[in-house]
Amino acid sequence: MNAVAKLGLKQRYSLLTRGLDWEPSYQSKSAIYPYAEFEGIKIHDWSKWEDPFRLTMDAYWKFQAEKERKLYAVLDSFAQNNGQMGLTDARYVNAVKLFLTGVSPLEYQAHRGFAHVGRHIPGVGPRVAAQMQSLDELRHVQTQIHTLSHYNKFFDGLHEFPHMHDRVWYLSVPKSFFDDARTAGPFEYFIAIGFAFEYVLTNLLFVPFMSGAAYNGDLATVTFGFSAQSDESRHMTLGIEVIKFLLEQDPDNLPIVQKWVDKWFWRGHRVLGLVAMMMDYMLPKKIMSWREAWEIYFTEAGGSLFQDLSRYGLRVPKYADVATAEADHISHQNWAVFYQYTHAAGFHTWLPSAEEMDWLSEKYPTTFDKYYRPRFEMWGEMAKEGKRFYNNALPQLCTTCQIPMAYTEPGDPTTISFRHSHYKGDTYHFCSDGCKDIFDNEPEKYSQSWLPVHQIFQGNCGGASVEEVLKWYRLNLGADNLDQAGSPDQAQWDAWMEARRRVAG
Amino acid sequence: MTIEIKTLKVEPRRQTFGHIARRYGADKPASRYDEATLDVQATANFHYKPLWGADHWLYDERRTRVTMADWYKLRDPRQYYYATYNIARAGQYQTTERNIEFVDKRGLLAHLDPAWRETVETYLLPLRHMEWGANLNCTNICDLGYGTAVTAASIFAAGDHLALAQIIGRIGLLLDGNTGASLDRAKDRWMTAPEWQGLRRLTEDTLVVKDWFELLLAQNLAIDGILYPLVYGRFDAAGQALGGSAVSMLTEFMNEWFTEHSRWVDAVIKTAAAESPENRALLTGWFATWASRAAGAFAPLADHVLGAEEGTRALAEVVGGLQARAKTLGLAV
Numbered sequence: 001m002n003a004v005a006k007l008g009l010k011q012r013y014s015l016l017t018r019g020l021d022w023e024p025s026y027q028s029k030s031a032i033y034p035y036a037e038f039e040g041i042k043i044h045d046w047s048k049w050e051d052p053f054r055l056t057m058d059a060y061w062k063f064q065a066e067k068e069r070k071l072y073a074v075l076d077s078f079a080q081n082n083g084q085m086g087l088t089d090a091r092y093v094n095a096v097k098l099f100l101t102g103v104s105p106l107e108y109q110a111h112r113g114f115a116h117v118g119r120h121i122p123g124v125g126p127r128v129a130a131q132m133q134s135l136d137e138l139r140h141v142q143t144q145i146h147t148l149s150h151y152n153k154f155f156d157g158l159h160e161f162p163h164m165h166d167r168v169w170y171l172s173v174p175k176s177f178f179d180d181a182r183t184a185g186p187f188e189y190f191i192a193i194g195f196a197f198e199y200v201l202t203n204l205l206f207v208p209f210m211s212g213a214a215y216n217g218d219l220a221t222v223t224f225g226f227s228a229q230s231d232e233s234r235h236m237t238l239g240i241e242v243i244k245f246l247l248e249q250d251p252d253n254l255p256i257v258q259k260w261v262d263k264w265f266w267r268g269h270r271v272l273g274l275v276a277m278m279m280d281y282m283l284p285k286k287i288m289s290w291r292e293a294w295e296i297y298f299t300e301a302g303g304s305l306f307q308d309l310s311r312y313g314l315r316v317p318k319y320a321d322v323a324t325a326e327a328d329h330i331s332h333q334n335w336a337v338f339y340q341y342t343h344a345a346g347f348h349t350w351l352p353s354a355e356e357m358d359w360l361s362e363k364y365p366t367t368f369d370k371y372y373r374p375r376f377e378m379w380g381e382m383a384k385e386g387k388r389f390y391n392n393a394l395p396q397l398c399t400t401c402q403i404p405m406a407y408t409e410p411g412d413p414t415t416i417s418f419r420h421s422h423y424k425g426d427t428y429h430f431c432s433d434g435c436k437d438i439f440d441n442e443p444e445k446y447s448q449s450w451l452p453v454h455q456i457f458q459g460n461c462g463g464a465s466v467e468e469v470l471k472w473y474r475l476n477l478g479a480d481n482l483d484q485a486g487s488p489d490q491a492q493w494d495a496w497m498e499a500r501r502r503v504a505g
Numbered sequence: 506m507t508i509e510i511k512t513l514k515v516e517p518r519r520q521t522f523g524h525i526a527r528r529y530g531a532d533k534p535a536s537r538y539d540e541a542t543l544d545v546q547a548t549a550n551f552h553y554k555p556l557w558g559a560d561h562w563l564y565d566e567r568r569t570r571v572t573m574a575d576w577y578k579l580r581d582p583r584q585y586y587y588a589t590y591n592i593a594r595a596g597q598y599q600t601t602e603r604n605i606e607f608v609d610k611r612g613l614l615a616h617l618d619p620a621w622r623e624t625v626e627t628y629l630l631p632l633r634h635m636e637w638g639a640n641l642n643c644t645n646i647c648d649l650g651y652g653t654a655v656t657a658a659s660i661f662a663a664g665d666h667l668a669l670a671q672i673i674g675r676i677g678l679l680l681d682g683n684t685g686a687s688l689d690r691a692k693d694r695w696m697t698a699p700e701w702q703g704l705r706r707l708t709e710d711t712l713v714v715k716d717w718f719e720l721l722l723a724q725n726l727a728i729d730g731i732l733y734p735l736v737y738g739r740f741d742a743a744g745q746a747l748g749g750s751a752v753s754m755l756t757e758f759m760n761e762w763f764t765e766h767s768r769w770v771d772a773v774i775k776t777a778a779a780e781s782p783e784n785r786a787l788l789t790g791w792f793a794t795w796a797s798r799a800a801g802a803f804a805p806l807a808d809h810v811l812g813a814e815e816g817t818r819a820l821a822e823v824v825g826g827l828q829a830r831a832k833t834l835g836l837a838v
Contacts, residue, residue: 022696027713031713071588085515119645135661160523166547182563
């Protein structure tokens with residue numbers, strides 16, 4: 001006899017999870033959830049939250065354990081078989097360096113940030129989902145370290161990634177981005193990372209790196225990428241559920257959420273400039289151009305997303321049109337910055353080869369030949385004459401995104417774009433209207449920015465000379481920095497390839 | 506005949522990351538636990554003060570009064586990183602899943618003495634809410650704590666407490682034939698039954714503790730240190746004569762988990778206490794407060810389940826055991 005009712009997944013999940021919360025009476029709700037109200041978000045009924053995935057903890061452990069077993073089997077075999085020798089070219093490793101120093105620490109920040117949200121959002125459904133995302137993000141940082149640990153054994157530029165992330169000038173771009181989200185209230189964090197980053201922009205960060213790995217023979221990283229995919233799709237469904245829920249709960253939430261969407265779109269766009277440069281310049285075998293990626297993943301996919309969200313009154317982020325126009329320029333301008341400052345970077349640079357320049361001409365028909373090819377060709381000539389161009393002045397940084405002020409005016413690619421604001425007797429400088437708006441909305445916050453160049457001039461970064469600063473970064477001078485050509489990485493790669501030819505012969 | 510396999514000799518240029526090598530005092534191969542844990546959290550040059558607490562940086566050692574010269578001394582003796590944690594728990598849960606199926610298929614809960622069945626509902630099922638409180642506390646420690654060694658282990662503990670709450674929920678569903686009625690009754694008890702109010706007050710009070718290390722001690726040493734031996738030890742033993750062995754099977758995970766969890770808790774408390782006389786005094790004071798509060802809060806439940814006399818004796822023995830444990834950790838009990 002078995003008269004026991006079968007439970008549906010939703011009902012079972014609800015009984016095992018949603019019922020856990022209670023109305024406190026010995027402590028006030030506001031003492032238990034002290035950060036739930038200061039942002040002005042109004043939630044009337046948490047029970048309206050639709051759980052986007054209904055994982056009980058036992059199911060979570062089971063799925064994740066299975067994925068980890070497979071991933072680590074691949075990592076072990078990659079290490080054992082010296083998988084790094086299957087790469088298309090040693091130049092590829094520089095993308096990996098940028099990833100470990102610039103992106104993996106963000107996964108860690110996401111882990112701690114989702115722990116904060118997973119404690120402080122006063123609804124049991126989103127809280128449990130955020131806790132699981134916190135665990136996932138810890139997974140991502142730890143598996144990335146384990147994946148790239150093998151590269152660290154053979155290549156330069158990876159050996160001090162946490163130390164570098166806290167100090168190096170260009171790494172303050174991703175670091176300040178996540179510090180910004182983490183120091184915001186729990187709802188803004190949820191929109192910034194869960195929606196703007198994970199949902200709208202993740203395809204422009206994660207996919208290019210992982211596809212780049214696949215195209216360039218990096219089996220370890222691509223396996224990590226595949227393994228993380230099911231986590232990412234959970235995070236995306238959570239991100240979309242959050243924004244819909246906030247917008248459905250109260251019409252007063254719309255202007256607040258719109259402001260966050262505008263802000264985090266632009267912040268994200270600026271950080272993704274590093275990915276743009278990686279795609280167009282650093283991958284020996286290209287996947288597609290940044291401009292093509294932007295069209296597919298932002299203009300098309302983002303377009304239909306915002307169309308869908310327009311029924312809540314939400315509009316396309318402010319300056320999306322500017323960002324789209326910048327897609328023709330941003331990778332070239334960024335790579336030019338790193339080429340000039342290669343002595344101060346933790347990865348190598350090079351000038352694109354003739355074939356690569358032709359590829360760029362084809363992909364950027366309206367801009368590359370006109371504005372960027374001449375510059376790269378001139379630098380090539382200078383290098384041939386023994387006058388390789390280094391910029392020895394420290395650049396002015398944008399107070400908001402912290403990128404050197406090298407971007408040009410919308411519609412005028414030969415004029416550098418400068419904006420400024422005054423706050424409490426000081427002048428603050430910006431690269432764009434987007435960055436200026438963000439500052440003007442929260443000047444108290446952004447006036448605190450730890451700007452690497454200011455810090456160097458104030459004497460807080462190891463000393464007054466470039467060399468002292470680089471040592472403070474713990475860069476191995478002559479190994480981690482400078483051109484790919486002549487680097488120990490390249491010399492070793494050439495020796496491997498030569499030995500392989502001998503063995504094969 | 507000899508076979509010659511042609512190989513390339515590829516020598517690594519370094520064995521591990523700089524921050525690990527400095528800790529080892531040498532460049533030598535590192536464990537996956539160490540690479541996944543040590544120095545992973547940012548420590549310097551934060552950009553903005555949190556809007557939700559401008560008196561601290563994002564990661565700030567001063568969020569607790571405990572001080573450590575090196576927060577990575579608070580190692581996890583289980584050496585859990587994400588993969589090993591999930592693989593270990595998935596394995597443990599397989600046994601639980603089998604036990605649940607076995608008890609269900611054989612209808613073993615029908616052998617429970619009816620009065621004891623009522624008692625089990627009374628003492629076991631409301632605990633899911635207490636586990637949920639523990640989950641929030643451990644998530645909070647991950648949020649506010651300093652150094653990945655202790656914060657990563659804390660989010661794992663948070664996941665554990667959610668799972669523990671859900672196992673209790675599943676036992677409720679076995680008892681009520683999947684209607685959820687037993688869980689509703691359990692929530693009523695949690696909210697209103699006199700024997701639960703001290704425990705609910707205790708739980709809600711921990712939810713507002715500001716010092717994360719105090720919270721770590723209160724939750725993981727004082728509260729867990731009484732709850733597990735009392736409920737899954739003493740209460741469970743009392744049920745044995747009353748057909749309760751099926752309940753023991755269903756809660757085997759709890760005992761196994763508590764033993765393992767305590768290894769981590771003990772290592773953290775012991776290391777922090779050994780760091781300085783100030784830490785030791787601080788931890789001792791917190792322990793005195795929270796152990797005595799927890800003991801007081803559990804007393805009505807122990808009396809209710811075991812009877813006044815036996816309840817008082819059992820609780821006193823459990824508390825005595827906890828105090829002996831605290832002494833071995835270096836607290837001045």
